[in-house]
Structures are given as structure tokens and as C-alpha cells.
Amino acid sequence: MKGLEHAVLALEDLAGGRVPEQASVLAGALALKRLAFRTTGRDIFDALSGLETLATGGTPELNSAGRERAGKLAEIVRGHIPKPRKPADTVAAIVQRGPVQQVSDNYQRGMSDVKPSRG
Numbered sequence: 413m414k415g416l417e418h419a420v421l422a423l424e425d426l427a428g429g430r431v432p433e434q435a436s437v438l439a440g441a442l443a444l445k446r447l448a449f450r451t452t453g454r455d456i457f458d459a460l461s462g463l464e465t466l467a468t469g470g471t472p473e474l475n476s477a478g479r480e481r482a483g484k485l486a487e488i489v490r491g492h493i494p495k496p497r498k499p500a501d502t503v504a505a506i507v508q509r510g511p512v513q514q515v516s517d518n519y520q521r522g523m524s525d526v527k528p529s530r531g
Contacts, residue, residue: 415443
């Protein structure tokens with residue numbers, strides 16, 4: 413499980429009225445801190461603030477509105493988790509297509525400086 417997935421898990425626990433595992437809180441807070449450098453969204457900072465509070469010994473005392481907000485934050489953070497790569501981009505698929513097809517694909521993606529390898 414990656415850091416943002418830990419953040420989602422911890423936020424979902426909070427939304428469900430449960431105390432999240434400390435490992436998920438720490439990993440999630442660290443991942444959100446890295447994400448906060450790349451985004452300006454208030455929601456990410458709110459999620460980070462909540463997990464940092466828990467990571468430093470705070471207690472989760474959320475009312476129903478707070479639990480609802482934690483659930484919404486979990487969905488927002490989930491939207492920042494990178495999607496898996498398409499199978500066509502895997503190394504095996506590239507090898508199967510061969511170098512000429514790969515150069516053509518790269519050119520179409522705007523990488524015209526890639527030269528075919530001679531094998």
C-alpha cells in the first residue's frame with residue numbers, strides 16, 4: 413500500500429468513527445505533506461492537518477459533521493492516487509511491438525528525438 417492509500421484508509425476510519433492505525437496515520441500524513449507541495453487545494457491541507465494532529469498524539473473526537481468531512485476528504489485524496497499504467501505501456505508490450513513501432517509511438521507522443529536502436 414502506498415502513502416496516499418494509507419491516508420485514504422485513515423480518513424475512512426475517521427469517517428466511520430474508528431481510530432485509525434498509527435502506521436496508516438504516519439504514512440498518510442507524510443504522503444499528504446509531499447502532495448501539499450504540488451497542490452494548492454484547501455482540502456489536501458485539511459486532510460494533512462487532521463492526520464498530523466493524530467500523528468502527534470491528538471485524539472479523534474469528531475462529531476457527525478467531522479466524520480462526514482473526513483469521508484469527503486478521503487474521496488478527494490483518493491482522486492490524487494496515480495492510476496495504474498495501461499498494459500500497452502509495459503515493458504513486455506514495448507518489446508513485443510519492436511523498436512520501429514516504439515519509435516513511431518514515441519513520435520506520435522511528441523518525442524521525435526528518440527532514435528531507433530540497431531539490434
